Structures are given as C-alpha cells and as structure tokens.
Amino acid sequence: MNRVLVTGAAGFIGQAVASCLISRGRDVVGIGRGLPPAGLDLAAWNGEGVTLETLRDCAEGVEEIYHCAGSGSVAMSLQCPDKDFACNVVTTQVVLEFARQQGGPKVVLLSSAGVYGTLDEMPIRIDSPLKPISPYGVNKVICELLIRQYAQHFSVPATIVRLFSVYGEGLRKQLLWDAGHRLLRGDGTFFGTGTETRDWIHVDDAARLIVAAGAAARADVSVINGGTGRAVAIRTIVEGLAARLGGGCDIRFDGQVRAGDPQHYEADIAQALATGWRAEVGLEEGLDRYVDWLKRTVTGRETGDRK
C-alpha cells in the first residue's frame, strides 16, 4: 500500500506537500476546499470539509495522513476564535479519531512556532516552554495535546512539525505579500523597527520536510522545528523585495513595537536535520522566485495557483 492522504491539499502548504508526495510516486488522496491542486485528478479529490464521513469516503486504508488543513492566521483567531477552533482544533481531532478507527496510520500535524510565544533564548529548541500569546497559538498547543493523547492511548504514531515563517510563490498574505504590494505602490514605510527577525523557510523546503516527517512519525510523537536555523531581519527581507521590484522608494520603519509581539524567531533544527532533510532554496533564490511570481500576479499573467 502506497496511499496517503493530504488534508487542506488546495491550500498554500498542502498543495506543495501533495506535489512533493506525487513527485515521489505516492498515491495521493486530497481533501480540501476549492479545486484540486496540480497533478491530482478529480477522482482522488474530495472538495468537502474535514469530517469523519468525508474521511471515510475517500481515505480508507491510507498509510499516512498529512494534516495540512487549518487556518494560519493569528488575526483571524482574534476576530473569530470559534472559527479558528473549528478549523484547527476540531479538524485535528477528527483526523486523529479517523486514524484511531483505521488502526493507526501515521499522522503529521502542521503546528507552528506560535506555540512558543515570546522566548528570550535563541535558537528555539523543541523542549522550550510553550507560552503562546494568541488564540491561534493556544489552539495549536491544544492540537499538539490531542496528537499526544491519540499517540499514547490509541497507538496513532505521529510527528508534529512546528513551522516557522513559510513563504513562497502563491502566498497571498503576510509580510512578503503585504510589503511587495506596498513597495509597488511606492510606499516604503513599514511597521516595527525592521530589526525583528524571523526564520524563513521556502514552501518547497517546508513540503519536503513535512514529507520527511511522515517517515519520522513515532508512537511517542516526534517533534520537529520547521525552519532553516537562520534568523533574518524583517529589514533584510523588505530591502530584498525592494531591490528586485525596483522603483527606488526609501525604506523606513516606524519604530513601533506591539506589546507581546515576538521580536525574534530562530529555530533549532537538529530534529529536521536528523531526518536527512536539508534546505535547498536559499533566501536569495526564494526572493527571486517570489518576486517573479508577484510581478506576474499583479500584471494579471498569473491566475491563481502556485506554479
């Protein structure tokens, strides 16, 4: 048997994970809202929400489940906490319950650096205290507790991948998208000090790590930080975008600091490296590709999906 399930397979990360699995010859079943991702035919696609019924309909007997469905928006979790709970917590419980009833295919959960909250010590190790500062972060901690519950009591082997700042072609939100559009409008003023750092990982690298995490799933739950181990300042990203977009407006940061916003993120990626995975898309190449895609998008020569 070579069948695997990807939930949220039409989403930014789920799409990349499905592509990566298909390229390795896996028989991928997808579930998610919208059209199926490139490479997945409609027969292997279920365009419904994640419920026990839809999983039973399409995913009986899968060997691995890559649970990429869910919301990744802190802002949404503050506006509509019930929606974040439904998208993140309830779908995870449903996937785990399905896995239990199936006798334990491996489950990979996409968690987030948001579970750590604000930490002083860098790089962030997987055994750091979990002190989330948003409803989204709390809900991801809850997902992790559920994963451990099902692994410990119901023999569902699992890996948790705590993703840091995933970016790449197709991402229509967050810093690169917002900053790119601002620069295209000739506006070079940005929030913050510019010295805040994030650990950026290209979505293709993230997808390959998530697939590696499937093989690393264990009865006692393995945890992997999904980053590159390199902290890069927001200013570096914005200047990189500006250089590629041209236009020449001055970059200025307003110096504001939002209470509770983490200033720095840098992942300890020992567990990622232990799987044999290595990042392949460097930041320069990643920015090149993102800006190429962004230009095609704003000029209307790109219609929607990632590649």
Added chain:
Amino acid sequence: MNRVLVTGAAGFIGQAVASCLISRGRDVVGIGRGLPPAGLDLAAWNGEGVTLETLRDCAEGVEEIYHCAGSGSVAMSLQCPDKDFACNVVTTQVVLEFARQQGGPKVVLLSSAGVYGTLDEMPIRIDSPLKPISPYGVNKVICELLIRQYAQHFSVPATIVRLFSVYGEGLRKQLLWDAGHRLLRGDGTFFGTGTETRDWIHVDDAARLIVAAGAAARADVSVINGGTGRAVAIRTIVEGLAARLGGGCDIRFDGQVRAGDPQHYEADIAQALATGWRAEVGLEEGLDRYVDWLKRTVTGRETGDRK
C-alpha cells in the same frame, strides 16, 4: 440582574449547584439532558445539548455561567475519545464563545484532579505540573487552556474548580456505588491495596464551593482545588460502607496495582478556604447519608433524583 445559567443541570453535580443557587435566591436557567432538577420549573429549562443556538435561546443576559455539563468518566474517554472530546472540550468552547458574544458573563468551569496525573508531592497545589494520564485528563487540560484563552483575549472572567472525589446521594457510579453493591451481594473482595487515598468531598460541599467560585471569577482566571484537604484511604471508605450496610463479610483487597493509576490524592485547598467556604458535611455524615440513600435505592423506595 440576578440570572445565572447552569449547564448539565440534570447531572449529579449540576443538580446540586442549581439547588444551591436557587436556595440563595438566584434566578436559575438550566440546560441539560433529561428532566429539570427539583426546584427548577420547566419554563427555565432547556432539555437540549449545549450549542450556541440553545444558549442564545435560553441564556441571553445571564450574569454567571456554571458549566457543569460534561462527562466525568475516565473509562469512557478510553473507549470513545471522540465522545469525551465532544462532551468536555466542545461544550466548553461553545460556552466560552457564547460568553464572549454576550460581553463576558463570568464562567465557572468544572475541571478535575485528573489534570494533575500522578504526583509524588502531597498535598497537590494548584501550581503543580499538569501531567494527565488519561484522555479525560488531557481533555480537561484543554478545557483549562480554552478558559485562559477566552479570559486573556476576550475578557471572559473565569474560575477553574479542579474537583477531587465528589460523592453523595444520587451518584450511581464510581467507588461508593460499586463497593456498596458488591457488599450488598456479600462480596468483600476489592481491587487494589486499599491504601490508595483520595480526597473525598460531599456533593453539597462541592456545590457550595462551585457557587463561591462564581464570585471569585477573575479576568486572569482563578484556580481552586475542590477537595477537603484530607486524604482518606480506600479501605476506610469500604469499611465505613460495610459497617453501615451490615452483613459482616470480610473485606479483602487483591493487592493489584494498575500501572499509571495515581496512588494518592490530597488537595491543597488554600484557594477554596480563601473564598470563605468551609466543608460542612464530614465523612461520617456523608457516608451515613449515602448508605441511607443506597438502601432506599436498592429496595426501590427511591426513584431517581438526589433528595
């Protein structure tokens, strides 16, 4: 306004909480499966499950919510984890979301000593590490995380009451019920060593503490252990039942120890005492009352509810 909501108001603890609130002149609205508890008329009763719709139907404008709905069965959580998740986690999220949308009535959550798992140090303080050993215990930890999420981000003041071993007339499960029936059959053999301890609290005392917890609800969430601060051995309870039931069979424990079963529970009740609450039903009186009720129940002179 003097209106309060009790969820699970037909259940063992919910019924006692509703009675206590009614005796203090509160205008109690109840929701729960089955018939309304004594003292609550049908107009103030909603016999549906806990959903946003049912809460909006019956509980607009309440000042306090005593969330007593939920399952308290570790065994069930091992058999049907999805059911435990639905009964405990999902109902709690619904109650909190309702409270958020209502602008923040106070919420009292019934949690459990099960969140602590197996600890060495007695008495158990509220800042002890939470290391639950059952799906039920994990789900109660998740409920506590949700309470903190809604308190911190959505201004819902709350108290968490971690109940220890609640017993009393009307309880048709757990040690007193099972042991009482075993003794009535003339069987004096029990599981375990008999030296295991629990912190027993009579349901009337628990109800008064839960009502006191409503007043103690805070924006940063107060936590209260719900016990009496006294560890009593299982053997003492069984012998107390045997003495009251007569029959004279020998009490014997089989000496087995289940891996992971906590051996001792004794609550640090500093926070409970700080509310002004004191336990009023001593163990001797509590056992008297339980055995009287049990005798009436088995002879068919008691039909169902607690008093």
